[in-house]
Amino acid sequence: xxxxxxxxxxxxxxxxxxxxxxxxxxxxxxxxxxxxxxxxxxxxxxxxxxxxxxxxxxxxxxxxxxxxxxxxxxxxxxxxxxxxxxxxxxxxxxxxxxxxxxxxxxxxxxxxxxxxxxxxxxxxxxxxxxxxxxxxxxxxxxxxxxxxxxxxxxxxxxxxxxxxxxxxxxxxxxxxxxxxxxxxxxxxxxxxxxxxxxxxxxxxxxxxxxxxxxxxxxxxxxxxxxxxxxxxxxxxxxxxxxxxxxxxxxxxxxx
Ligand SMILES: [Zn+2]
Numbered sequence: 001x002x003x004x005x006x007x008x009x010x011x012x013x014x015x016x017x018x019x020x021x022x023x024x025x026x027x028x029x030x031x032x033x034x035x036x037x038x039x040x041x042x043x044x045x046x047x048x049x050x051x052x053x054x055x056x057x058x059x060x061x062x063x064x065x066x067x068x069x070x071x072x073x074x075x076x077x078x079x080x081x082x083x084x085x086x087x088x089x090x091x092x093x094x095x096x097x098x099x100x101x102x103x104x105x106x107x108x109x110x111x112x113x114x115x116x117x118x119x120x121x122x123x124x125x126x127x128x129x130x131x132x133x134x135x136x137x138x139x140x141x142x143x144x145x146x147x148x149x150x151x152x153x154x155x156x157x158x159x160x161x162x163x164x165x166x167x168x169x170x171x172x173x174x175x176x177x178x179x180x181x182x183x184x185x186x187x188x189x190x191x192x193x194x195x196x197x198x199x200x201x202x203x204x205x206x207x208x209x210x211x212x213x214x215x216x217x218x219x220x221x222x223x224x225x226x227x228x229x230x231x232x233x234x235x236x237x238x239x240x241x242x243x244x245x246x247x248x249x250x251x252x253x254x255x
Pocket of ligand 1: 038040065066
C-alpha cells in the first residue's frame with residue numbers, strides 16, 4: 001500500500017513545482033529563486049500554506065495575507081500530476097520507466113497550461129525534452145534508441161512539412177514552430193508509431209473542439225486555439241492506449 005501513496009504524494013509535490021514553472025517560465029524568471037510568493041501582495045507563502053491541494057481547500061482558495069483568490073489552476077495541476085504519477089506507478093512500478101514517463105507527462109502538463117494561457121510552447125521544455133527522450137531510450141526497456149530517434153525525426157519532420165504547406169497554401173502561419181519541437185519531443189519519448197497516432201488523435205480532438213467553439217462563439221471568435229494541448233492529449237492516449245488502439249486498427253483491417 002506504501003508505493004501508491006508515495007507516488008501520489010510525490011506527484012502532488014512535483015505538481016506544486018510544475019505550477020511554479022507554469023507561472024514563471026513564460027516570463028523568463030528563475031524557477032528556483034525566490035521561493036513561492038503571492039502574485040498579488042508578494043508575501044512569501046509559508047510551508048504550511050503550500051501543501052498541494054490541501055492548503056487550497058483550507059485557505060478556501062484565497063491568499064492568507066491579502067485574501068486575493070488563488071487561481072484554480074494550482075490545485076488542478078497538483079491533482080492531475082498526482083493522478084498521473086499514480087497511474088504510471090500502477091503501470092510501471094518503481095522503475096526507471098516510471099521516472100522516464102513521469103518526467104515526460106509532467107512536461108506535457110506544463111506545456112498544455114502555458115500554451116492555453118500564452119499560445120507558446122517554451123523551447124526550454126521541448127528542446128531539452130528531445131534530448132532527454134533520446135537518452136532515456138538507453139534505460140527504458142519499452143523503447144529502442146532507433147525507434148526514439150526515428151520518432152523525433154518523424155515528429156519534427158512531419159509537422160515541419162505540414163506547417164510549411166499550410167503557410168504556402170493559405171499565406172498565413174497555421175502551426176507554430178513550438179508544435180514542431182513538441183512533436184519531436186513526443187516522438188523521442190514514445191517512438192515513431194506514437195507520432196502517427198498522436199497526430200491523428202490530436203487533429204481529431206482539435207477539430208471537434210474547434211468546430212464546437214466556432215458553433216458556440218461564432219466564426220469571428222478572436223482566440224487562436226493552441227495545438228499543443230491536443231498534441232499532449234494525443235500523446236497521453238498513445239502512451240496508455242497506443243498498443244490497444246493499434247491492435248484494434250489492425251484487427252479492423254484483417255477482420
Ligand atoms: Zn496575497
